[in-house]
Each structure stands twice: as C-alpha cells, then as structure tokens.
Amino acid sequence: MILYTPLAETDIFPNEAGENVNRECVSYNGKQVYVERNNDGTYQVLQLLSTDPQDFLDSTYAPGTILK
Amino acid sequence: MDKDMEKKAQPQEDQSSSSSSLVQKIQSLGQTNVPQAPDSNIHVLSIVGQIEGHIQLPPQNKTTKYEHLLPQLIAIEQNPKIEGLIILLNTVGGDVEAGLALSEMISSMSKPTVSIVLGGGHSIGVPIATSANYSFIVPTATMTIHPVRLTGLVIGVPQTFEYLDKMQDRVINFVVSHSNIKEEKFKDLMFAKGNLTRDIGTNVVGNDAVDYGLIDAVGGVKDAMEKINELIENTKGSQQEVIQ
Numbered sequence: 462m463i464l465y466t467p468l469a470e471t472d473i474f475p476n477e478a479g480e481n482v483n484r485e486c487v488s489y490n491g492k493q494v495y496v497e498r499n500n501d502g503t504y505q506v507l508q509l510l511s512t513d514p515q516d517f518l519d520s521t522y523a524p525g526t527i528l529k
Numbered sequence: 530m531d532k533d534m535e536k537k538a539q540p541q542e543d544q545s546s547s548s549s550s551l552v553q554k555i556q557s558l559g560q561t562n563v564p565q566a567p568d569s570n571i572h573v574l575s576i577v578g579q580i581e582g583h584i585q586l587p588p589q590n591k592t593t594k595y596e597h598l599l600p601q602l603i604a605i606e607q608n609p610k611i612e613g614l615i616i617l618l619n620t621v622g623g624d625v626e627a628g629l630a631l632s633e634m635i636s637s638m639s640k641p642t643v644s645i646v647l648g649g650g651h652s653i654g655v656p657i658a659t660s661a662n663y664s665f666i667v668p669t670a671t672m673t674i675h676p677v678r679l680t681g682l683v684i685g686v687p688q689t690f691e692y693l694d695k696m697q698d699r700v701i702n703f704v705v706s707h708s709n710i711k712e713e714k715f716k717d718l719m720f721a722k723g724n725l726t727r728d729i730g731t732n733v734v735g736n737d738a739v740d741y742g743l744i745d746a747v748g749g750v751k752d753a754m755e756k757i758n759e760l761i762e763n764t765k766g767s768q769q770e771v772i773q
Contacts, residue, residue: 462582462583462584462624462626463624463625463626463677463678463693463696464579464622464623464624464625465622465623465624465625465628465652465653465677465678465700466579466621466622466623466651466652466653467621467622467651467652467673467675467725467728467730468579468621468622473579473586473587473590474586474587475587475589482588484588486597493597510597510601512572512573512574512601512604512605512614513568513569513572513573514569514571514572514573515568515569
C-alpha cells in the first residue's frame with residue numbers, strides 16, 4: 462500500500478494502541494449510516510453515508526441521534 | 530454473537546413502523562409526496578479526510594472509504610432521476626490506488642460531474658478534483674502537490690524506486706490528461722524546492738491552481754450549481770438531437 466498524503470506516517474499510525482471503539486456501518490431504513498454502539502446497546506449516528514442532499518435534512522439521520 | 534444479531538435487527542424492525550406512519554400520513558392528509566419533488570436531481574458526494582483503501586486506518590483518522598463510494602457512483606449512474614453529481618473535496622490524500630480508482634470512476638461517468646475543492650485537496654485529492662467534467666476551487670483552498678513516497682516496509686533496491694516512479698507516473702498521467710496543466714509544469718510543481726517546510730513540492734492556492742490549468746475556475750457552491758445545471762441542459766439537448 463502506498464499512501465499519497467502530506468501527513469507524516471506517525472500522524473496516521475500512532476504508536477499507542479487505539480482505544481476500543483464500537484463503530485460500524487449499518488443500514489437503517491435503507492440508508493447507510495455509520496454508527497457507534499453505546500454501552501446500553503443503543504446505536505448513535507456518527508455519519509450518514511448518502512449522496513442525496515435531501516437525506517441530510519432528515520433529522521432521523523442527524524449526527525448524534527440515537528437510533529431506536 | 531446472537532445478541533449482536535438481535536441488536537442489528539432492531540433498526541430494520543423500525544423500518545416497518547416508519548412505513549406505517551407514512552401510511553397514516555397518507556390517510557390523514559389524503560396525499561402522499563409528489564413524485565420526484567423531494568428527490569434532488571443533483572447528488573452530492575463528499576470526499577473528506579483520508580481516502581481509505583486497502584488497509585483500514587486507525588480510528589482517530591477521519592476517512593472516506595472507497596468501497597462505500599464506488600457502489601454509490603454506480604447507483605448514481607444507473608438512477609434516471611439523478612442528472613448530475615457534485616463532488617465536494619476536503620481531503621489530505623490517502624491511498625494511491627483507492628484515489629485513482631475513484632478518479633477513474635468519476636471521469637468515466639456519463640452524467641455531468643462538477644467538483645469543488647474546499648479547504649484542501651492535497652496529494653491524491655488532485656486527480657480526484659480533475660476527474661470531474663468541470664472543477665472549481667474556492668479562493669482559500671490549497672492543493673499540495675508532492676512526490677509519491679513509500680510508507681511501511683521499504684526495501685532499498687533499485688526496483689523500489691522504479692515501482693514508486695511508475696506509481697507517480699499514473700498520478701501525473703491522470704492529472705495531465707484530465708486537466709489543462711502541462712506535464713512539465715506539473716512535474717515542476719511536484720519537485721519544487723523551498724516551498725514546503727519539510728518536503729519538496731508546492732502548495733498551490735486557489736487562484737494559482739486555475740492559472741496553472743490544474744483547476745478550471747475559482748468559485749464556490751453558486752458557481753458549481755450554475756455549471757452543473759448548464760452541463761445537464763447540454764446533455765439533455767444532445768440526447769434530444771440523437772432521438773430526432
């Protein structure tokens with residue numbers, strides 16, 4: 462793999478072990494959303510992966526929303 | 530494992546409840562959405578952070594995963610309701626092959642594409658910016674052009690240099706063939722000394738990128754929307770001529 466970026470390698474791959482993150486990409490109502498699983502088992506929206514600009518006006522997919 | 534499966538199934542259950550709420554809306558208001566009204570004929574693809582390719586980057590990196598974007602591009606190409614695509618770029622570069630894959634996908638689309646470089650379109654962001662039919666850069670945005678370097682294990686043999694050189698040529702050839710910049714000029718910028726503090730290369734700012742021919746015009750959202758609508762009209766016009 463070759464990374465073509467002005468960033469230093471240490472910026473991208475830090476030496477310390479990364480924290481345990483529960484992030485995954487799921488399909489919700491037919492939209493791909495990048496979510497983080499909370500400790501209580503709920504999913505919180507991190508990012509909506511869509512090319513339709515209207516989807517971003519829907520508060521269901523706003524970052525921080527907890528999916529039920 | 531079973532627990533995980535249950536949790537994953539929950540969002541899908543909600544889908545049925547939201548569709549029943551839609552039915553309720555239709556029943557109470559006597560109408561549903563007018564077809565096409567909520568759908569935008571122009572879709573937006575934002576490419577932000579690192580472009581992630583063959584290797585998953587550590588979680589503190591903000592990444593755009595190319596395996597997410599490639600199917601989206603196909604979906605846009607296939608959907609007859611979508612007439613144009615705007616690409617928003619604010620990237621610090623990333624995987625060469627993932628970036629070139631995205632660039633080739635965008636450049637080979639039949640629908641009009643317009644890119645806007647916002648903030649930064651560095652390194653592998655440069656070919657992606659030029660891959661669109663028409664490219665814009667906002668006056669404050671910058672594009673860093675520098676040589677391709679190896680990350681990770683480097684074997685000090687002449688073949689390594691040749692491999693790197695070929696990889697670099699792929700980037701150069703793509704940019705030169707999809708923009709108005711001359712190959713010599715692009716190489717001059719790439720290997721310039723004294724511009725970057727820790728590296729060779731050039732940091733090209735908004736207007737300069739247009740002067741060099743790398744980007745088509747300086748402009749923001751308004752200009753991009755006008756341009757894409759113009760390109761959409763042109764393609765519609767040419768299609769009608771074919772039919773007649």
